[in-house]
Amino acid sequence: MYKYIIRRILIFIPMLLALTIIVFALAQAAPGDPFTGQILDPNIDPEVYELRREELGLNDPVPVQYFNWLTSILSGDLGQSIYYNGRSVLDLISQRFPNTMYLGVFALAITLMISIPIGIYSARKPYSALDYGATGFGFLGLAIPNFFFGLIAIYIFSINFGWFPSQGTITSNNLTGITALIDRLHHLVLPGITLGLAGTATYMRYMRSEVLDVLGSDYIRTAKAKGMTSNSVLYKHTLRNALIPIVTLMGFEFGALVSGAVITEQVFNFPGLGTLFLQSVMNQDYPVIMSMCLLFGVFILVGNLLADIFYCIVDPRIRYD
Known part of the structure; x- marks a missing residue:
């Protein structure tokens, strides 16, 4: 390997x-x-x-x-921005990079915590009420554009109920410690759910399909015939093989963590790489555009490499000479 x-x-x-x-x-x-x-x-x-x-x-x-x-x-010099008064491109990217990473990790955590358990349960209880509900949610999640869902979320949960802020990353720069962490998480809820909506629907459908396919395999029936409990069959034999397509998607998600969602960040006025990229395109700031496109490409390549490595961990049958 x-x-x-x-x-x-x-x-x-x-x-x-x-x-x-x-x-x-x-x-x-x-x-x-x-x-x-x-x-x-x-x-x-x-x-x-x-x-x-x-x-x-x-x-x-x-x-x-x-x-x-x-x-x-x-040589490590990404040049200077033309639109932002000659500021270093590296400085602009490094300033926005943490915000995009926080948003991407938060959205990915929501996606995995929701999609994998529901996908497993839907496969174990096919054609149940939860399975039909999860299927309907999956189709809605794939059909509704992120920007439209984001606007609805702002109107309901920010304007009407006032539960979550509709823009920014923190209420005040004077906040420190656990208070600042809670406040940042509070600002991440709406954009994180919006960004993870389509991913949750996709992961859930993949997980359900793969678990159903693996549960019908001969070695699963053999394990059950030997007297193994349902939980042992699920977590020791079924889940590892069913996670292979999820690992594939995770490789692409690694690049998405850096690129963020341009439209989602714009809807929530979230100061990340997505808004920086969109502003640079509108202002024809080519040094920033080229550096960010190159950065996105590098992380996608790294994500694909990590996916290949994780294949060996998830499925011991896969080996590379």
Whole structure:
């Protein structure tokens, strides 16, 4: 397995290089630049903007721009934001990164705590009232867009009842200790549930389907014939094999933890990477856009690698030479 992991890590190098080419090509294909957008001051001489383009290297040939950008990234310099008054891209990302991680982990925890138990129970009690209810919830969760559910949640639980805040990450920066932690969790409830809605429905349906499939296997019937209890059959034999597709989804979720949900963060005015990415796209701030796309791609690749490693833990039959 160690040789396989090393090979996968080595494969990352050409994959990352291809990712940088794709990200840079998409940025170049986009029309205009930060100095042709709506943020320009009409009172400023256009020559000032042209000098700024020359200073940033936007007038250089495309291969030269790509080489300069790639060498800067390899040296750890993500460049400076054009829209945010020349602030470091690394500083902007590191400032928003914790908020997105908190939101992603909170949403993933809600997803797993709800979807896996309900999926298991639905498989053990098929066509029961809970099974029909979970199936209906699954279809609704997949059909309702996150932004629509988020607006409804704000209207009901924030505006009408006033139970949860509708925006931000903390009430006051003066809060510390356990009080600050509780307040942050309070702000995470609505966006976390909204972000985890579709994931909960997906995981629940996968879990139900896989547990039903495994329960019909020959080795499960053999285990029951030997006198094993239902709980032993479920947790020692069924669950580990049923978790394989969940592990696959978890690999992609690792990348989603970093990328967050652009629309969900925008609905709740949540200062994470999603809102930063959307603002950068609207303002054509290409240094920030390219750095964030590259970051998202790296975490998705890492998530896929972790999923392959977890396969060996969940299912001992899987081995890599």
